[in-house]
Amino acid sequence: MKLSDLGEFGLIEKIRRATPQGTGVRLGIGDDAAWVECRKPTLLFTTDGLLEKIHFNLQWTSLKNLGWKSLAVNLSDIAAMGGEPAYFLLSLGIPVDFKVEDIDKFCLGLAEAASEYGVSLVGGNTTASERLMIHISVMGYAPHGAIKRSGGKIGDDLYATGTLGDSALGLKILKRKRKRMREIERFLASRHERPSPRVDIGKRLAKEGLATAMIDVSDGLIQDLTHLCRSSHVGAEIWSDAIPLSKAYRSFVGKRDPIYALNGGEDYELVFSVPQKRARRLDRLKRLFKTPVSRIGKFVEAKKGIRIINSKGETVTVPLSGYDHFKL
Amino acid sequence: MKLSDLGEFGLIEKIRRATPQGTGVRLGIGDDAAWVECRKPTLLFTTDGLLEKIHFNLQWTSLKNLGWKSLAVNLSDIAAMGGEPAYFLLSLGIPVDFKVEDIDKFCLGLAEAASEYGVSLVGGNTTASERLMIHISVMGYAPHGAIKRSGGKIGDDLYATGTLGDSALGLKILKRKRKRMREIERFLASRHERPSPRVDIGKRLAKEGLATAMIDVSDGLIQDLTHLCRSSHVGAEIWSDAIPLSKAYRSFVGKRDPIYALNGGEDYELVFSVPQKRARRLDRLKRLFKTPVSRIGKFVEAKKGIRIINSKGETVTVPLSGYDHFKL
Numbered sequence: 001m002k003l004s005d006l007g008e009f010g011l012i013e014k015i016r017r018a019t020p021q022g023t024g025v026r027l028g029i030g031d032d033a034a035w036v037e038c039r040k041p042t043l044l045f046t047t048d049g050l051l052e053k054i055h056f057n058l059q060w061t062s063l064k065n066l067g068w069k070s071l072a073v074n075l076s077d078i079a080a081m082g083g084e085p086a087y088f089l090l091s092l093g094i095p096v097d098f099k100v101e102d103i104d105k106f107c108l109g110l111a112e113a114a115s116e117y118g119v120s121l122v123g124g125n126t127t128a129s130e131r132l133m134i135h136i137s138v139m140g141y142a143p144h145g146a147i148k149r150s151g152g153k154i155g156d157d158l159y160a161t162g163t164l165g166d167s168a169l170g171l172k173i174l175k176r177k178r179k180r181m182r183e184i185e186r187f188l189a190s191r192h193e194r195p196s197p198r199v200d201i202g203k204r205l206a207k208e209g210l211a212t213a214m215i216d217v218s219d220g221l222i223q224d225l226t227h228l229c230r231s232s233h234v235g236a237e238i239w240s241d242a243i244p245l246s247k248a249y250r251s252f253v254g255k256r257d258p259i260y261a262l263n264g265g266e267d268y269e270l271v272f273s274v275p276q277k278r279a280r281r282l283d284r285l286k287r288l289f290k291t292p293v294s295r296i297g298k299f300v301e302a303k304k305g306i307r308i309i310n311s312k313g314e315t316v317t318v319p320l321s322g323y324d325h326f327k328l
Numbered sequence: 329m330k331l332s333d334l335g336e337f338g339l340i341e342k343i344r345r346a347t348p349q350g351t352g353v354r355l356g357i358g359d360d361a362a363w364v365e366c367r368k369p370t371l372l373f374t375t376d377g378l379l380e381k382i383h384f385n386l387q388w389t390s391l392k393n394l395g396w397k398s399l400a401v402n403l404s405d406i407a408a409m410g411g412e413p414a415y416f417l418l419s420l421g422i423p424v425d426f427k428v429e430d431i432d433k434f435c436l437g438l439a440e441a442a443s444e445y446g447v448s449l450v451g452g453n454t455t456a457s458e459r460l461m462i463h464i465s466v467m468g469y470a471p472h473g474a475i476k477r478s479g480g481k482i483g484d485d486l487y488a489t490g491t492l493g494d495s496a497l498g499l500k501i502l503k504r505k506r507k508r509m510r511e512i513e514r515f516l517a518s519r520h521e522r523p524s525p526r527v528d529i530g531k532r533l534a535k536e537g538l539a540t541a542m543i544d545v546s547d548g549l550i551q552d553l554t555h556l557c558r559s560s561h562v563g564a565e566i567w568s569d570a571i572p573l574s575k576a577y578r579s580f581v582g583k584r585d586p587i588y589a590l591n592g593g594e595d596y597e598l599v600f601s602v603p604q605k606r607a608r609r610l611d612r613l614k615r616l617f618k619t620p621v622s623r624i625g626k627f628v629e630a631k632k633g634i635r636i637i638n639s640k641g642e643t644v645t646v647p648l649s650g651y652d653h654f655k656l
Contacts, residue, residue, distance in 0.1 A: 026370065027476060030559070032408035032544060033374035033466075035474040038366045042354065046361035047417040047465055048453050055455075080360035089375040091463055125376050127383075135419055137375055137465035138361075146363040148355060216360060231358070 067109025082206025168264020395437025410534025496592020
């Protein structure tokens with residue numbers, strides 16, 4: 001069945017059924033606006049969109065994973081503030097000849113992410129469009145205050161969650177469109193298609209008052225670190241050997257070359273700064289996390305810029321290739 | 329100058345400067361998420377998008393008016409709940425060859441609407457896209473509870489704010505692309521391009537506990553009334569002669585034919601039901617509003633459906649043409 005047979009209101013009903021309503025929702029999908037309870041004195045509010053042919057390509061991305069990822073990238077923004085996501089809106093632009101089964105798959109992935117992170121879909125809107133476009137807005141709480149990009153100080157240590165660069169390699173692998181993948185390839189592809197926003201870690205860092213500045217890695221470590229440095233008026237020194245790389249990454253690249261970890265986007269890991277005097281508290285806390293947290297460098301004076309330093313103490317020159325949507 | 333020269337971060341800075349930050353904003357544009365104060369126990373949350381060639385055409389729509397309208401259509405959804413808008417996010421997809429002056433014009437219209445209705449732009453995201461696309465999400469308060477679509481009862485009177493059908497005529501006029509317009513044409517075109525969300529009226533109705541059900545007219549009176557009737561499990565009788573038409577409408581159409589008022593969308597007026605026993609309280613309240621409020625019919629039993637009745641008591645058959653984005 002095609003979307004044109006289902007119609008706009010059939011589509012909305014389908015989405016409503018696929019995504020169960022959570023607590024705090026006084027009025028969900030189906031009115032002019034959602035009406036929800038607000039349980040804390042401050043809120044976080046973010047939006048991100050994924051557009052076909054710009055952010056994803058249906059030739060190598062499954063609809064189910066796209067549903068997951070659309071929500072996950074937004075949850076990652078809440079995680080990067082140390083917040084707790086609560087509600088979200090979905091704005092869908094879909095071609096009229098879209099298959100209803102594909103919409104079902106998309107809803108399934110979306111519902112999996114919503115359930116995993118405890119957020120409720122409360123409204124949105126749908127429209128016909130030439131290409132698939134997904135916009136999500138998330139509202140969350142900042143129960144322990146928000147961790148901004150701007151609080152970093154010279155001398156603070158820099159940390160990263162998880163491993164970096166897997167997503168960029170995963171995209172390379174997916175683009176090959178091979179039917180069979182080795183296990184490491186499947187792992188890397190899944191890191192691209194189903195990122196895990198680090199909500200628990202972000203929230204815990206806020207609760208313990210450990211991080212002075214934080215960002216999630218969506219455009220690539222160097223580019224996102226640049227944002228962090230600019231906001232905090234500092235520079236950064238990154239130790240290339242300390243950058244956390246997965247076994248799959250090392251096996252796929254064949255050596256310990258961190259280039260994909262430095263420039264590859266869409267890892268949705270957190271990068272944050274912690275004053276050295278709090279390092280031991282962070283070490284104790286790290287044991288509670290399922291995801292590893294690695295020290296990758298430190299903040300230095302702004303005039304030193306961002307430098308990548310190898311184990312011999314040499315500064316490594318890295319071609320900057322962070323993403324600007326409008327640069328030709 | 330083109331957008332490709334300005335770059336993504338130049339664009340974001342431009343938008344930030346054009347839209348001053350209001351109260352309650354702890355952290356606006358420039359971090360992973362906005363951080364705002366929440367001053368009431370419940371919130372409204374809505375999103376709506378305008379896509380080039382689907383919702384607007386730059387051949388006959390000015391960028392400044394588009395900026396206004398993008399926000400206004402969202403504020404209208406908050407108005408339709410009886411709410412008070414507070415903060416919004418802007419998600420922009422822009423072609424890379426877009427002129428920077430046109431972005432300035434868009435920001436100007438957007439800032440005018442934000443200032444008029446006291447809402448703060450707190451974040452968003454930007455991306456390159458083939459055609460211009462604007463998604464806005466608004467967060468507001470429901471200080472007096474929300475007026476749902478579902479609270480209507482048989483016997484409740486139906487009211488509409490302002491005048492209906494002007495926007496559909498305005499679009500007809502704009503499509504002609506004439507350089508010179510008569511005064512009535514300018515009025516109708518402006519009703520299409522710069523709708524006035526009825527936030528004050530909606531909020532007052534909620535405060536006084538007068539309306540049992542409410543919706544804003546975005547898809548056309550009949551279609552939106554159908555939503556209201558379905559949610560409230562009632563039918564409706566509309567008196568065709570009672571439908572409020574502007575002088576410009578009557579002059580342009582040349583007679584009192586309400587067809588554009590019945591089927592034309594994008595008026596962004598409110599339609600709401602009030603129990604007859606509260607009619608006198610509403611009459612007293614109406615005097616306080618700058619915008620007229622007209623009684624246009626009443627809710628009847630669901631099995632009677634929606635009927636349009638003329639002054640002779642005859643049922644008028646109206647070709648239904650409400651909009652479904654996915655019907656071919």
